[in-house]
Every structure is written in structure tokens, then in C-alpha cells.
Amino acid sequence: MSRSPLLRKALPALVASVLGGTAFGASAATISRLTPPSELFASGNAAPVIARFLPGQQFDLQATVQPDVGETIKEFVFYVDGQAVRDREGNRTSIVTEAGPAETCVGADGKTTGKSGCTLVAGLPANTAVVSLRAFSKGAPGVHELKVVAWQNNGERITATGNFEIVGIGEGNGQVAKNIIILLGDGMGAAHRTAGRIMAKGYAQGKAKGQLAMDTFPYTGMVMTASLNSIVTDSAPGMQNYVTGNKANNNEEGVFPDDTLDAFDNPRVEYLSEYLHNLQGKSLGVVTTADVFDATPASMAIHTSARGNGTGIVDQFLDDRHLTGLSVLMGGGRKWFLPNPSNSTSPQPANGSQRRKTNDYVLPADIVAGWGASPGKLDPERDLIADFQAAGFAYAPDKSGLDEAFKFGAPKQLLGLFAYSNMNVAYDKIAGRRGDRTVVDAFGFPDQPMLDEMTDAALKVLSKNPKGFVAMIEGASIDKQAHLMDSDRWPLEVIEFDRAVAVAKAFAQKNPDTLVLVTADHECSGAAIIGASMKTAAELEANPKLGKDAVAVYEAAKFPKYRIAEDGYPISTNVDHKMLIGYGANADRYETWLPSLFPTKDTQQPFPPAQSPANPNARNEGVGALITGQVAGDQAVHTGTDIPLSAYGRGASQFTGVFDNTDVMFKIGRAAVAGERQNSQQ
Amino acid sequence: MPSFACRLPILAGLFLMAALPAQAGTSVTQAPKAPSALAVTKPLGTPPAGVTELKFRDLFKLPVGPKGLEPTDKLLGLDGKRVRLVGYMVQQEPPVPGHFMLSPLPVVAGDADDAWADDIPASAIFVKLPKSPDLVVPPMAGLIQLTGTLHVGLRDIPAAGRVAPAVLELDVAPERVLLRHAKSVAKAASKAR
């Protein structure tokens, strides 16, 4: 096996001297991690199979090898079903060892320290080697054995065995889904959907007076949302599990965990977008109401183990569009796109850029060679908007600019950056459109589009590709406002999101070769519709400390009534006998059951108005009733509850029953490549 | 998702403490109160002669244009002039000797590795203590008023790893107050030990 240029000469004399002659373990060479992850490796059990891939879907093979004391790893080979996996070009492999200064990176105990500037995470023997073979793929369906053999300098072999599965697409009816639209209501559990329906449609004598667009989808299933390392996921694995077919650790997207500190060198797994761009030439569209670097949008296209690396994430969106087919990117997050030549000696006006080298990316050579990825560059000075424009993207800074971009028909590619960080929420955007611009003016972006308008624009651009597209459209602040337990703001996020669902459904009605999925990545806040206010809005305002004494339960709750304005949103959420929400995953908060004039400060929003309450724990402090939470911190958290998924269009019938979030990848793959199974309920 | 705060309880906790304005009363406040000469507890009168009142919201043009933030004519016109600014001291970890940041909102700035999406408002400016380049100003809770000479333009403070749209070089009087404050905090800390 050829040696990669990455092979780093580690273990200078120091390690030998630290280890020499002492009793650091009884020379038990071992492999402490084998990727892709498997129970066969972790526990010796062949089932369940953890890692599964579509035929030909690429992923990296990696092992963390801890040689005997005083030894180093000089060579390794991966075997799949007993056959050696060759690196024919000789540039897809690497052996990474601790390359940082030994005095910093190796502790007195002979273990790595994981300090800044070092290579490996803390707690490994100093001579540990992380060996990789990049961009492997296999076509034959079935469970395959993965074995790694590593050779020490002294010729000793160290081996470990795991498994993975290639999920066959099988025979289909040939009626494939050309277009895939995933509408992702971040944090949207069953309660969020119900609350949106109660508010938007109303009930009479127990019957809903109307359905949400997502309620009209013919197939609904329940999704298990766990991540690789927890029953409670965050949004990175929550999304990426759907579109890689594999479990990721929390905070990680498009990668498996590893033992190096570099957040951009993790073993990769190919995304749905990359797979279908490579196989069929599809385009990718990513639309969100969040900052576009946020976990959900990034988990469609970006490979990193640190979801916070904004500069590198937005750079990769553009740099690797030849891999993903990225043609539409819309949301907030303009701060990551503005040049920040911070080493400039001549003073110049600050533009508010947040670009920094510390969260930018540069890829190791074996990933560049294996995946054909752009190498990346630490370039805070980059003008990424200009680079998008140079690459042929039309740029829309606001709703008027979005309309402008379509003046002569749909542009070929579209970048929309409508806010500095997360966009304003529907509650405040709608208030602005109705004439109360207090909040949107304070944020500095009074002309932001609604999600249905962004969706319509995205689909117009994406549908220009005759080979089809993959689109992810996210209602991001259902989650963010549920974290903040703002019971007036998140229901409007659900309504805004559902209006985007209606746009996608209309598109699928016109284009029957389209599959539309509506789901969430996880539930957020343990939201529950606990009843309604037994008080009028005026009474609540007069007695904001009522707390539980205001809550009408069971039949006393009756049917809260909201009036819907022409624009599709409630005239007011502050109605008499309003719907009341409780939270099962809450932190302490002060509850008045009244709307908050300004949105609660969002930690990702660097340009918030001074009037925003710092957090739910300070909001209405001294005014509302204290509701003691069950979790620490000052926000509600995600829960491990299953969430609903509804499907419409080509291939939709596969999405029933209870299934794992990773199953979605294989169902989509089948719909996109083979079409629905014949005579099958599956 | 998310708010990073929900997965960073420690940072979030710090933030909370810093975030509580002085009037929060019974709440926990980690940072000691600002010296009374600087603390702002009620609306201020007009600034002294030769000093212009500058508000954070006057720093950048609103609404934000198609690209980045742009300074207002008012800000540009105040380059080299004496101004008064009211804001919150940013609790920066690690602190930067001879400097601190003043922000329109109470915030805590972690070190670079923690600073994912930045919490610090873009309009935050640097405050420079011209006579005390080594002084680490201890954290102060609540709103404070500062006067000094404004230097407009993107300023790079390498020790802080940050840039800011302007630097306020403190007048002698507030710098003296801060020196005394630092001494009294240090004294209280050594007594506590």
C-alpha cells in the first residue's frame, strides 16, 4: 500500500524517552475505533448493522490504531469480504499521527493531551495512528465484513473486524421521482403541528374546520430520531441522518466521528445530494429561515464534525458545488459571506463580517484526491457574495431583490441572504408587512421574504434542470422559538412553514414525478397543548402572574378561536381564551401567557435589538409566574420523542409505519433510482 | 436547531449572569456592580461641552444595505472627536489588557474556539485605556457611561483576535475610575482568600 504524503513523522525522541522502560500498559496493541461504526466491532454482535449505504454511495474507511509501546504503524490495508481495498492512484490513503510539539501534545502519562495545535484528541497513547482510505464504495447488496490490518515497524500485525450493509434498491416500477423536496420543520413534533392547525384552521364541535397542507398528504409515518451517540439528537445528525443513511454524532454533519482534532478531516459519507448529482446530474437547493451555516442546511452538503464552523461551511457550499449540484442557497447568515481582511493596516469601515480563520477549512490531501473536493483555504478576506456571483448566481439581499432576480424569468442559480444571521420569525415579519415594523426595523432588515415566497423562487430555479433536483426547505425557527418557549411565535412559524408545504404540494401536483416529504429532525421542548386560557386577553394583561390559575383543562378549554387575516396568519395570537402551551423539556421561565413584544434574544443573532429579553429566564422576570423547569440552562431542550413524517407524490407510499431516520435515505434512493416496488406494501 | 446555548450550559450560564441588568434585583450577578461614577441608573442629561452623545444605533446605516454594514455619516463625522457612549462591558475570556469591549447588549465573549456564531453585536466597539496598557479591567455589571476620543475605522486588536468599527480612547477621568475599581476588586478578592 502506498504511503500518503500525509504520513507524518511523529514520535520524536521524547516519546521514546517518556515511555522507555516504564510500565505503560503491557504492550497490548489495539484498534480503538473502526469506521464505519458497527456493533460487530463495538460489541462483537453482528446485529444491528449500524452503517448502511446505497449501492455505489461513497464513504471513508478509517481505523484508530494504538501500537505497542515504542512501535509505530508503518502500513495498513482494509479488506472488504476478504478482498484488499486498493488505492490505485496512491493518493487516497493517510496515516495521521500526533504531529504537534511533544511538550504540548503528550502528557507526563504518555497520553495525548488534545490541546490546541495538536493533532489527536486527548487520552490516546502518543504513538496512536489514524489510518484512512477515502471514498470507498461498493455495489453488491448485503452485509459485508470490513477488516483492517495494520503493521507495526517490528512487523507485528494488529487487526479488527466490523461490518456494514449495502442496501439494494431492487426492482422498481421504473416510475422514478425526478424531484425530491424535503420540507423540514425544525423541532416540529406532533404538538407543534396540532397547535398550528388549531390556530390556523380552528375547531368546531370537535372537528377541525380545515387541514394544514401537511395534513393532506396521503402517507404518514413515525420517525425514530436518535443520533449515533444519543437518544436525543441535535439538528446536525437530525438532518444528515435522513440524507446520508447513517447515524452521525451530535454536532457532526456528513461525517463519522474520529480521533483527530481537525473538524474537516473526519471520515466522510456521501450525501443524497452528492449521490444523485453524481448519478443523475440533479441540482441541490437549500432554503432556510435560519442562518445558512446552521446545522440543518449544512447537513445537506457540508462535511464537518463541528457545526459551528461558519466560515468553512459557507465556503464549502460554493467550493464543492461541483459535487453537490448546489444551485439555490437562501436564508440568513450574510455575516459569513462578507470579506473580513482583518490584517489590513489601513482603517476601513467595518462591514460586520464574522469570517475568521479559526472556523474556516483546509482539507487534507487524501480527502481532496479521494472525493475530488476543493482543498479549501483560510481566507477571511474572501468576498463570498462576489464569488457566488462570479460563479453565475443571482444575488438577492431582500424580498425586492428576490423579485428583481426573476424579472426576466428564473435565474439559473440563486443566492439569497436576507439577514445578517437567522431571519426574523413570521410573527415579526408579518407584523412588519402589516405596518408595525418595530422589530424588523430594529434588526435592520425590514424587507425579508416569507418561506413560501422563498420556496416558490427556489422551485422555479431548480426545476430548470431537466434531470431534477433535491431541495431542502427548512422552517428553522419552529425549533428556535420552541427553545425559547415563545408560545406566540412558534405556532406562526408552523403556519409559515405549512404555507411553504402548500407551495411544494402545488408544484408536485403539476410535476407528478416529484416526491415531497414533510417532517422534522427531532421534537423540541416537549411542547404540549395543555388547554386554553380561562381568561380574556384583557384579564391576562391585568393579572400576568396567574400562572396555572389561568389554565383551563379538558372541557373547560373548549375551542380557542383565532381570526385569520387575508395574509393567512392570525390577526392576533392574543385572543380571549387562547390556546395554552406547556413544555415537558423546559428550563425555568416566567410565564404571563401573553405575547412578548420583542423576540427573545437568539444566541446566533449578532445584531439584535436592545429590547429583546436575554432569555426566557429573564423574560417577564418579576412580572409573570415562575414555572420551574426540569432542565438546567435557560432554554427548553430537544426531546427523544418520535416525530411524524408525511409524504406526497411519487414514491410516497413507502413512508408509513415506524422507521428510523436513516431509513429515509434508502426510501428516497429507491424512489429516485428505481421507482416504487411492484406489488409491495413497503 | 438551535441555539447553541442549549448545548452549552456553562457558557449560557455565564451569559445569564452577565445578562441580568442591575435592576434585576435579587438575581445572581457574578460581576460586581460598576463604580457609581460610571454606572447608569437613570436617563443621563446632556453631555458636557465639547462631548457629543453617540448611540450604538447611530453607528450603522439602517436598514442594512445589500452587502455589509456601513457606517453612518454621524459616526464618520465623529472621528477624532470626544464622545459619550453608554453600553455594557463585554466579559471577554481571556481578558485583553488595556482594552475591553463596550456593547449595546450584555454579552460574554468566549475564546475563539467557543465563539461559533458570534454573540457580540457588530456595533460593539473597543475601549482603550491609553495610560494603562497592562490593566485588566475586571468585569462590571450593568450599563456604564464612558467618555473619550473616538477613532473611527476598522481597528484590529490582535490580543483580542477581533476587529471593531471604532475605538474609544478613554478620557483621563474614567480611566482613573477604572483603575480604582480594579484595585478595589483585587483587594476584595485577596481578603476573601
Ligand SMILES: [Zn+2]
Ligand atoms: Zn434546536
